[in-house]
Every structure is written in structure tokens, then in C-alpha cells.
Amino acid sequence: MxxxxxxxxxxxxxxxxxxxxxxxxxxxxxxxxxxxxxxxxxxxxxxxxxxxxxxxxxxxxxxxxxxxxxxxxxxxxxxxxxxxxxMRRLLRAGAEQRQRQALPVYGKTKVFRIWHPTVVWGTLQTSEYASAVFEQVVSYYEIPNDAEEAVAKRLERQQYLYRGDRIFNVLLGEQALYTNFGGPDVMKGQLDRLLAVMRLPRLSLGIVPRSAPASIWPGNSFSMFDARLVLVETYSAELSVTQPREIELYAKAFALLKQSAVYGTAVRDLILTAIQHFDQMPSDEESQPCGP
The missing domain is CATH 1.10.260.40 (lambda repressor-like DNA-binding domains)
Structure with a gap:
């Protein structure tokens, strides 16, 4: 709390x-x-x-x-x-509305600081990956099934990667490269997407390797919007942090997490290793049972 x-x-x-x-x-x-x-x-x-x-x-x-x-x-x-x-109250009308409500916050933000230890950040997701995520959200919270509409709204965020002078500082835990949403084909598509977006001039993508010395415990994922808002999601609730002294703590946590991160060629190598991992798994089609 x-x-x-x-x-x-x-x-x-x-x-x-x-x-x-x-x-x-x-x-x-x-x-x-x-x-x-x-x-x-x-x-x-x-x-x-x-x-x-x-x-x-x-x-x-x-x-x-x-x-x-x-x-x-x-x-x-x-x-x-x-x-x-x-979360149940936040999503009672479905997941699409929550994604739509996020767009104005993204539009107003100049500097993003994002930490996701186990999942690829929503703004970097492919439609297939996002679809697999929202299917789980719909099932877990037992809300109206508007996964397709929610995916469309989530993908609208990607416009901000290419427009304006926004800065995106994104940290992912190495586990985010392996948490399997949608099967190996979806995961390889998502990892290819990360290879593409890491070349964007205003996006800094860092990965915290699994064995990297930790300067702070990983904690929950969080998203910082300038120095005015931090959103923290748990299974049961979404916390909006607006107090300056609390925001400073999240900024400090982000800086400590960065100390454990790698960038550039090292990130590319970690992603390519993850792709090889999913290459060795049966594809979605190969895993289907054979007919009589």
C-alpha cells in the first residue's frame, strides 16, 4: 500500500x-x-x-x-x-475503456520511465502478444470480452514512439523475454519487434539480466510519467502515486535498477538468445494434435 x-x-x-x-x-x-x-x-x-x-x-x-x-x-x-x-471496478466495463483512458496521460508525458520485470511493456507489444495478454485479463477478472477492442486502443499508444520529442526509458527484466504469451510464434514476433524498436532514437531499452547483481529488489512493475504520476499494478488494484516524496522513491528505484541493466549490443544478444530458445520449441501449428 x-x-x-x-x-x-x-x-x-x-x-x-x-x-x-x-x-x-x-x-x-x-x-x-x-x-x-x-x-x-x-x-x-x-x-x-x-x-x-x-x-x-x-x-x-x-x-x-x-x-x-x-x-x-x-x-x-x-x-x-x-x-x-x-481492478474489478476499474475493468467492470471491459479492458478497452481502461486502455482508452490511458491515452491522454501518454499524450501529456515528455519523459517515461518504465519497469517491467516479467512482461514486455504494453506500448512495445505486438497485436498478437497483446491479444494473448488481454485474453488472460478477461478470463482472470471475469469481465466483458472486449480483448480485440482493448488491443486496438493499446496499439494506439505506439504513435507516441514516433511523434514529438518524448523520451522513453524502458527497463525489462530478462524474464520478460521468456514469459510465454501465445506460444513460440507469437513470442518470436514480439522479440523481433523489440529488435526493431530498440533502434528508435528516443527509446532507451535496457534489460536486467537474470544473474545481474541487484542494487534493489525487483518489486512490482511501475510506469512513471514525468515527475507527476506513477502507476503501479497488482493483481487486485492499480495504485496512482502523486505525492512528490513517493515519486522520488520510484525515481530512485528506477536509477538503482538501471545499475543492473545492459544496453545496446548486449540487449540485442539477449533477445537473439531468447529467439533461439523459442526456435527450439514446436511451433503453434506443429503442437496441434494430428487428425485421425
């Missing part, structure tokens, strides 16, 4: 704890009985370990007689929700 989110939740929890005590509930257990909640829920909320829902806040204000504070508290909860977006 982001430091900013933690601080907001801790401040919110302390405020709610004060309401509880002012209302005469000496313990969380007594308040939990009044709210018909488990005692552990009260403790987690008061200690900033759980995001209360808007209904939780309404119940809290009603029991403690703090109804005049409800609007402000709900605004705080909604702000937390904006910082930490549940």
Missing part, C-alpha cells in the same frame, strides 16, 4: 477513534457491539489497516452522533478510492 494511502487511512482511523471515545465507548469491543460488527473490524479501521466503506462511515457517524462530519469523511474515503482503484 502506498505511503500516501497509509497516512490518509491512519489519520482517518485516529479521527474515528476520537469520535468513538467522545461518544462514551471506552473500547472497540463496546463500539463493535453497538454497530453489530466484529471487534477486529473496529481495530483495523482505527489503526488504518482497513479502508472503511462509505456505509461504515455512515454507521460510525450515526452511532457517535457525528452526522455533521459525514460529508467530509466520505470525501476522504472517496479520495482513498481514487488513489487505490480495485
Amino acid at each position: 502506498s505511503t500516501q494511502v497509509e497516512e490518509i487511512l491512519q489519520a482517518l482511523g485516529a479521527r474515528l477513534r476520537g469520535f468513538r471515545k467522545d461518544a462514551g465507548f471506552a473500547s472497540g469491543r463496546a463500539f463493535a457491539r453497538a454497530a453489530a460488527w466484529q471487534e477486529s473490524k473496529v481495530s483495523r479501521i482505527e489503526n488504518g489497516k482497513q479502508r472503511p466503506s462509505e456505509e461504515d462511515v455512515r454507521v460510525w457517524c450515526e452511532i457517535t452522533g457525528q452526522g455533521d462530519q459525514l460529508g467530509d469523511l466520505i470525501a476522504t474515503v472517496r479520495h482513498v478510492d481514487e488513489l487505490w482503484l480495485d
Whole structure:
């Protein structure tokens, strides 16, 4: 969880704890009985370990007689929700809408810093690779199947590789060259794409080899847009980091990851080795079972 989110939740929890005590509930257990909640829920909320829902806040204000504070508290909860977006809610209308929403952010950004330890960054993906990725997204989150439309919107990002004076600093873990989306033919096409785009004048493509000495643990993938926004995706949520001191931490992490990266000819050799790996695997057609 982001430091900013933690601080907001801790401040919110302390405020709610004060309401509880002012209302005469000496313990969380007594308040939990009044709210018909488990005692552990009260403790987690008061200690900033759980995001209360808007209904939780309404119940809290009603029991403690703090109804005049409800609007402000709900605004705080909604702000937390904006910082930490549940993936199911983010993708409830399908994956295409999320890809469309990203385009204005890309259009405004001058300097990109991208870290993906296990997957090729979306803006460098081929349509076949992206399609395999979105098929998994649709299945995993059980959302409307708009993979084809999502791929089309993702590929629109590629215009920014060729337009304007944007700078793209992209770091991939070596595992990203081997994480198999779509089979060997799709992977070889994707790796060929990396060989092509690494020659673009404003794209710096680094690879962190598997055995490279680590200056910092790999962590989650993240995307930095100038010095104003960092997006971090987990299985359950997307975190938007906007606090300058937190953005500085991600900038520091990126610089440390770069210390382990190789560039230029060394990147080309790693990609060619990965292509040879997939050359040795049965092609998609060869792997199909023979007919009777």
C-alpha cells in the first residue's frame, strides 16, 4: 500500500477513534457491539489497516452522533478510492475503456520511465502478444470480452514512439523475454519487434539480466510519467502515486535498477538468445494434435 494511502487511512482511523471515545465507548469491543460488527473490524479501521466503506462511515457517524462530519469523511474515503482503484471496478466495463483512458496521460508525458520485470511493456507489444495478454485479463477478472477492442486502443499508444520529442526509458527484466504469451510464434514476433524498436532514437531499452547483481529488489512493475504520476499494478488494484516524496522513491528505484541493466549490443544478444530458445520449441501449428 502506498505511503500516501497509509497516512490518509491512519489519520482517518485516529479521527474515528476520537469520535468513538467522545461518544462514551471506552473500547472497540463496546463500539463493535453497538454497530453489530466484529471487534477486529473496529481495530483495523482505527489503526488504518482497513479502508472503511462509505456505509461504515455512515454507521460510525450515526452511532457517535457525528452526522455533521459525514460529508467530509466520505470525501476522504472517496479520495482513498481514487488513489487505490480495485481492478474489478476499474475493468467492470471491459479492458478497452481502461486502455482508452490511458491515452491522454501518454499524450501529456515528455519523459517515461518504465519497469517491467516479467512482461514486455504494453506500448512495445505486438497485436498478437497483446491479444494473448488481454485474453488472460478477461478470463482472470471475469469481465466483458472486449480483448480485440482493448488491443486496438493499446496499439494506439505506439504513435507516441514516433511523434514529438518524448523520451522513453524502458527497463525489462530478462524474464520478460521468456514469459510465454501465445506460444513460440507469437513470442518470436514480439522479440523481433523489440529488435526493431530498440533502434528508435528516443527509446532507451535496457534489460536486467537474470544473474545481474541487484542494487534493489525487483518489486512490482511501475510506469512513471514525468515527475507527476506513477502507476503501479497488482493483481487486485492499480495504485496512482502523486505525492512528490513517493515519486522520488520510484525515481530512485528506477536509477538503482538501471545499475543492473545492459544496453545496446548486449540487449540485442539477449533477445537473439531468447529467439533461439523459442526456435527450439514446436511451433503453434506443429503442437496441434494430428487428425485421425
